Amino acid sequence: MMAARHFTALRSRILLRELLLAMLPLAITVLLLGVALAPNNQALINRPQDGWTPYAYQGLSQDVLRYQVARLDPTLTRQQRLVVRDQALSSVRSRAQFSDLSAVEAHGEGSLAAIERALMQNTDESLREAVQQALALNSEALEYSQQMRDQYKDALEGMRNALLGSAVVAGILGLLLTLRALLMWRADRVRAEQREARQQEALSLASHEMRRPLQSLLLASDLLRQAATEGQRQHLLTMIEDSAAQLASRADLTRLNALYLDVTLRVRRIDLVPLVRRFASARVHVVTPGSPVIWPVDADRARQILENLIENAVKYTDGVVEVTLDAPNGAPRLRVRDFGPGMSDDLRGRVFLPFERGPQSLVAGSGLGLPLVRRYARAHGGDVCIAPASGGGLVVTVTFGEAQEQITAPSGATGAT
Template sequence: MRRPSFAALGRGDLLRAALPALLSGALLLAAFQPAHRALTQPDSVWHGDSAQTLLPDVQTYVLTLRDPAASPQDVQASRARALASLGRAETDPAFAVAAPQLTQLRRLLRSTQPQDTTRALRLAQTWTLAAQRQLRARRAEVRQVLRRMEWMVTLSALLTGLLGTALIGRALGHARQAQQGRLARETQHRQALGMAAHELRRPLQALLLATDALRATTNLRAREKLLSVIEEQAAHLAARTELERLDGMYVNVVAAPQPTDLATLVAEVESARVRVRRPRGEVMWSVDSAQLRQVLENLVENALRYSAGPVLVTLEAAGPAQGPQLRVTDRGPGLTPAQRDTVLTAPHPLPRAAGGRGLGLPLAHRLAQANGAQLTLHEAPGGGLEARVTFARP
């Protein structure tokens, strides 16, 4: 079996196949872009370390400066730590709005005057509290962005899953339709072959009878007539053995209607067991004469097979409400209503006296429909089966 290839797919198929990935990528990009901007830009990303260290270092410096027991080295080291924290605060976005005041704080820290150090402590407290408020606001903003990103990722996964499921379901549906189409075609082919085999029996039987009669007679006129019968039945056999025409002959039937005298057509089936009733004169109707002859022969053959008595073929001319009607009536065991509803649409083993696959009636039904007629089965008056072929008015 040949494996599917991407080269065999059209541009539309490839786009539909890539649609879930494109949609997922677009949604994820839309989700991560705000978070990327909030977490990576230098002017918005900071951790608040300066807000945590500046005030304690300034307090330590002020206390060390006021401690009489502190040595000059301790005071100098404490001032250095406070100035280092101030240097970090000057580069922290949280203190960006207070840059001028930070410069003033640096000057106050370098002073040893008590009032300057007290003022430096107040400034450090004020700016640290402001920086902490800004830090909390920034953290709240980042949490909001992360929650939005979480929702977008969840939505992306959900939509991608639904879209992928829909595309997979669509592909499976197409595969199922293709499989059903293949099965339907195989069933049609089997039906066509079965119907062809069923229809081959009649010309074969006629050929055998004609050849037997030909051997037994020496009359030249009779021999010529038998030879014409053989030629005619051989032509029927040739037509039914053209395999490329089986579908058009037995499944998707197409008629080629021409004006035909139905009375003459009906008269051809008259025999020792088949009686014919028809109007005087012609009954002209536009039908495919070969197909209608096949319908009539199938119905008569079916009636002869399932009954021992005579078979009546009746032709009624067209009336004001409908076209002509053909009736084939036998006195056999008949069919139940359920059987009459099913034997016309599918091959069905008939539970009557003779065996068979029941292919003649479905074929007759199709051929009648192709010629604008409806074949129905009814219980015959007095028992038996009556097949009616009713033509609709144009």
């Protein structure tokens, strides 16, 4: 139940992370647009929608010039000239129509107030001054209008660049997220293939290791039918029970990973001498110390080490195979020596890889025994090595150390003895 809740929480965190990553391009695009457009707010947002125009200033200069012409026209009466002047004064005094007046006047010497004073004086000299001020103010308005157009242009250019930059950044982020998704998909696929390969390797090793006890079981069952005495029957029944126990130990489908891949040992202290002596036969000469060799090992896995090494040695030699157990430095050491053709240095470096085999022209095999021997030896804190023997053949040496990642078995646990 706790594991299910943990898995659900983990899955929720992963989904939230992926959702946030998917929203990242949108968030960065909005942020970039906000930062890039902020300096343009004055030109694009706070300005009148129709933009700024100098028409009012142009109209003022025309009204002042019209009054100057009226003063010089002898056909006009004094009253008619005053009407024209009043029109010019009305235009000057309608200050609301002159937008951004202070900003326009800051561009030069033209001044709306100066125009009004000159018109009020109503002299030839003051009129010339009013005309000069009106023309100057109109010129300043044209400069200001050009400045406003440049600002609008710069603002629009900045907005375009911001949009393009945001699009580029969003595109790159989208590409990176797509690449990340592809890499994650590929990693998931590789992990799935690795899991499948490990499962296949575990099944291959289990099949390889079940073959010997199954053969022994079939042979003992066949001999049991021909047993003449009670002692023979009991001996064969013991063989059958031992083979069945070995089959159960090596074919536990719930522990294939612990048995053959990431090896987990069931360790207890046993005497290795009886374990080694049980392999003595007409073709296997066993040499053991006269005193017990007590060491913490997984008895079933130690037995599989011996089975694989002796089986390989018997395959490649027609003579006797020598098996020696000793403890030169306090820790157990197993040596299996054959008198076969040996193997090259290159092949000795590869035989511990799965499906690599010795001289292939001699006998058939799967190439799984020695890799499993090394895996079990290293799980026991030791190792295995192969060296040429004096006089021909090979010597395979297995050392034992302190077992790692072990499960300590109870003192009454059964094992190969």
